[in-house]
Amino acid sequence: MINVLVADDHALVRSGLASMLNVQPDITIVDAVADGLEAVKRAAELRPDVVMMDIRMPNLDGIEATRRIRARPDAPKVLVLTTFDLDQYVYSALRAGASGFMLKDAPPSQLAEGVRTVAAGEALLAPAVTQRLIARFLRTPPADVAAAQTEILTERELEVLRLLAKGLSNAELADRLIVSEPTVKTHVSRVLMKLGLRDRVQAVVYAYEHGLVTPGDEP
Incomplete structure (x- = not known):
C-alpha cells in the first residue's frame, strides 16, 4: 500500500482528495491536514510514502514545508498540487525538493497515477506544462547559481x-x-x-x- 498524507487548507479540496484516493486499492490516506506546520509534524510522525502538498497554506507555506520534509533522512516524496493562477510558486517548490506537481483539477485517475509515480521514485514531469512553467519563471536565472559543471x-x-x-x-x-x-x-x-x-x-x-x-x- 502507498501511504499518503494530504496537506491543503481548503476543507472541501482536502476531503475530496482523500475520498478520491482512498477508493484506490493500493492507496491509503493516513491523514489530511490544513497547514504547513502540521504537514511537517505529521510527516515526521506517520512517515508516509507521499505528501500531497498545497502551496498556499497558513502558518507555513507549502514551499517551506516541502523543504523541511525533504531535509529529513528517508523523507517521503512530495507531490505539489497547484492551479494555473499559482504557477509562480511551482518552480520554488521544485527547488525545495518536490518530486513533481499536478493540477488540482486533474481527474481522479491521473491524481492516483501521479501518487504511484512519485512513490515509485520517479519524477512526475508533464513535459508541456513543466517546460512552460520553468520557461516562464527562469528567464532570469537566480544570482546564486554557480557555473555548470x-x-x-x-x-x-x-x-x-x-x-x-x-x-x-x-x-x-x-x-x-x-x-x-x-x-x-x-x-x-x-x-x-x-x-x-x-x-x-x-x-x-x-x-x-x-x-x-x-x-x-x-x-
Missing part, C-alpha cells in the same frame, strides 16, 4: 541531460538515442550522481538554470 559529463551524458530537461521519458530517450532503456537508466543515474542531483526534476531545473536548454527548444 558540464565538463565532468561525457558528450552522451550531456545529450541525455538536455533531453531530460525537455521532458522525454526513458522510453523516448531510448528511441531517440537508439539504445536500450536499461542503458538510458544508466546514463541518467550517472548524470544525477556526477552533478549531485537528487532526481529528474532537479536535472530539469539544473539544465534550465545553467542555460543547457532554453525556453522554446524543441524536444
Whole structure:
C-alpha cells in the first residue's frame, strides 16, 4: 500500500482528495491536514510514502514545508498540487525538493497515477506544462547559481541531460538515442550522481538554470 498524507487548507479540496484516493486499492490516506506546520509534524510522525502538498497554506507555506520534509533522512516524496493562477510558486517548490506537481483539477485517475509515480521514485514531469512553467519563471536565472559543471559529463551524458530537461521519458530517450532503456537508466543515474542531483526534476531545473536548454527548444 502507498501511504499518503494530504496537506491543503481548503476543507472541501482536502476531503475530496482523500475520498478520491482512498477508493484506490493500493492507496491509503493516513491523514489530511490544513497547514504547513502540521504537514511537517505529521510527516515526521506517520512517515508516509507521499505528501500531497498545497502551496498556499497558513502558518507555513507549502514551499517551506516541502523543504523541511525533504531535509529529513528517508523523507517521503512530495507531490505539489497547484492551479494555473499559482504557477509562480511551482518552480520554488521544485527547488525545495518536490518530486513533481499536478493540477488540482486533474481527474481522479491521473491524481492516483501521479501518487504511484512519485512513490515509485520517479519524477512526475508533464513535459508541456513543466517546460512552460520553468520557461516562464527562469528567464532570469537566480544570482546564486554557480557555473555548470558540464565538463565532468561525457558528450552522451550531456545529450541525455538536455533531453531530460525537455521532458522525454526513458522510453523516448531510448528511441531517440537508439539504445536500450536499461542503458538510458544508466546514463541518467550517472548524470544525477556526477552533478549531485537528487532526481529528474532537479536535472530539469539544473539544465534550465545553467542555460543547457532554453525556453522554446524543441524536444
